[in-house]
Amino acid sequence: MTVTEFIVSRLNYWIYIILMMIGLFAMISKKNLIKKLIGMSIFQTAIILFYVSLGVKEGSNIPILEHSVSHAAEHGEIIRAEDYANPLPHVLMLTAIVVGVATLGVGLAIVQKIHKEFGTIEEPEILAKIESGDG
Amino acid sequence: MKTLGAIAVIITGALLLYASEDFPSWGDPHSPANQYRVSSHYVQNSFGETSVPNMVTAILADYRGYDTLFETVVIFTAGIAIIAILRGPIDKRVRLRLASERKMRETNLILAQTSRILVPVIQLFALYVIAHGHHSPGGGFQGGVIFGASLILLALSFQLQTALDRVSEKKAVTLAAIGILIYAGIGFVCLLAGGNFLDYSALQVLMPVGAIEARSHGILGVEIGVAFTVAAIMFAIYANLSSHGRMKGGL
Structure with a gap:
């Protein structure tokens, strides 16, 4: 290098x-x-x-859940740690x-x-x- | 002194630059800081445990509630310290100079009218930032600073006295103390309700909601407390520094 x-x-x-x-x-x-x-x-x-x-992760979002995501999370959908800063x-x-x-x-x-x-x-x-x- | 300082800085800088080889690369999701299970736990479970979509707010006011409580106390102490440092007998010469300065100073018409329109909007936005901290970037610290800035704008565009007529120094310090009282008080109510200090889920006995929603409401309560303290102390710091602790004249 x-x-x-x-x-x-x-x-x-x-x-x-x-x-x-x-x-x-x-x-x-x-x-x-x-x-x-x-x-x-x-x-x-x-x-x-x-x-x-x-705290930056490549291709991640800000650490705030969108409403659609939080509703899905209420019904048992798993939130992946890689998706959020x-x-x-x-x-x-x-x-x-x-x-x-x-x-x-x-x-x-x-x-x-x-x-x-x-x-x-x-x-x-x-x-x-x-x-x-x-x- | 200058050469000695430069040598020390260059050696430290070179060591740090050399050490940067071992740091994780930019945006690496598998870096130690991002892999460690505390962070992953917050991302995955904070919504399920607190019902707050904004993870930063949830961590700030709930998981790290003690830290934030005493962070607020630090700000309060800083405000008190500034008043204690600057307050003192006024020099006679300074007082004469101040009196002549005050006569010369006039309020600029355009500036005054613009800030007259702007200040309420800024304050409304500050309240929005505080109240909407659960769902968007914001919270007590940010909203409090915006609110304090609106008071500082008032003092800058009119006279310091104009802002002090609305929020006197005594009122500002009282509001700051009330903010900490709200924060610690919510923690204490949790104790009385049978939980731990700052364990907001114990508040469910006082509210018609479940344990998880109770956490969300508890977070909002402490954010309001933080906002009181931050807004009042920001203005108190400005008022003291701009007037050399005399609360007269100003910039």
């Missing part, structure tokens, strides 16, 4: 990993606290994409998205408080102000 074939067959994972690394890099090296939070959000989005893609990653990510928004809100509130205290959201300037006992 050539390198190109390997990349193409795993393209979805490569995209998530690259997105995740962009987020990680922003969290480590950016000095601006808001940019760090943006990095955290990108990281989170990559993980959400990864989980949802794990895996609902479990969807559930996990549904709550993760909303909790992600809430935690991002807490992060932004802390940054606002820091800005009120120190007048800046650049990390080196905050550290310098703390060391000089100002603020």
Whole structure:
């Protein structure tokens, strides 16, 4: 298998990993606290994409039964697991998205408080102000 | 710091890219995540066990009911934490600046009239998404966020005060607490009715339906609780962040 074939067959994972690394890099090296939070959000989005893609099944439907199917199921027809996308990653990510928004809100509130205290959201300037006992 | 960060990121990324060889290929129905019997059980039996065609809703509110209950508590806690962080004495200079800003700000006529028409439609759609979560994509979290967004639109297109006149911060926090109370209360009623906590089939003694339909109604009840909390906290977060916790001025 050539390198190109390997990349193409795993393209979805490569995209998530690259997105995740962009987020990680922003969290480590950016000095601006808001940019760090943006990095955290990108990281989170990559993980959400990864989980949802794990639930994909080739040729499957969304995990909601049509009315005709549910009526047939009431009369004993068996629902095949291959026909529906895996609902479990969807559930996990549904709550993760909303909790992600809430935690991002807490992060932004802390940054606002820091800005009120120190007048800046650049990390080196905050550290310098703390060391000089100002603020 | 930048080079050090870049080196760390590149090494981690390279390791992950190398490891992607062992991941299942795209859309493989026989991958471990799709083959594992928990997922298959949900797909095959969730309708028979809960009478809810939307498997995501059934898993969210029934099989993983505890998880969702405390997920809702996390959102509530985040809202309370934001209020606790931002609330504080107001700087005199800031107050003067705010007063001058408020005079300058006028409500844009076109924006205001458009959102006056849009907000009720958005809120109606939010209620539909909450109530129709059994049969189509939707549920408490999604509908709650849409409802919160309609209040945020009101605050953005008019003044923050316009939205706060309708849902004050105190009211928002109370509504959020009521949401959790509804959720945990339904669980508690299940206990009183002789079942386990959040075992909705015990609700059949209170309703003229069978055990499986009782589960469906229990799920709707907790989704409404989730929607209360999410909508109220989304608006409370916006109101606090946009006004630096002062509940005045806003964006």
